[in-house]
Amino acid sequence: MPERPDPSDRPLSASQEDYLEAIYHLVRGGRAARASDIATRLRVRRSSVSVAVRGLAHRGLVEHSSYGLTRLTRRGLAAAKGVAGRHRSLREFLEGVLGLPPAQAERTACAMEHGAPRELPRRLASLTRILRTEPGLLRRIRAAGRSRGGVR
Secondary structure, eight states, X not given: OOOOOOGGGSOOOHHHHHHHHHHHHHHTTTOOEEHHHHHHHHXXXXXXXXXXXXXXXXXXXXXXXXXXXXXXXXXXXXXXXXXXXXXXXXXXXXXXXXXXOHHHHHHHXXXXXTTSOTHHHHHHHHHHHHHHTOHHHHHHHHHHHHSSSOOO
């Protein structure tokens, strides 16, 4: 009988990344996340949280108790920090460089973070740091985004 593949070998889905990121934000400070808190943060049903958390636990990313408390494992914390970092880099670029309003930058970063190549957020974070040292250029980039003519 052929061996079953290890589920932790497969990349995380966008949904699994969203759950990990939500748990990460809820548990910062060493607490555990409750299923109801995760459901509220992600605007999903508690039954959806239960299914997702079981899948993450099966992959060794979270520990889940029967009382509805979820904690990140060491591997889960590393993965969650990666997801949160990509999200933050994208949001900071969209808001800080392109000048999108905060709510729009947040929504757009959320949509982009899962499909973007892993190195893109890191490169955008570097570009953001560089551009912040050049306020005149940063103003020109934002102005070009508001006009139809592009960068001059």
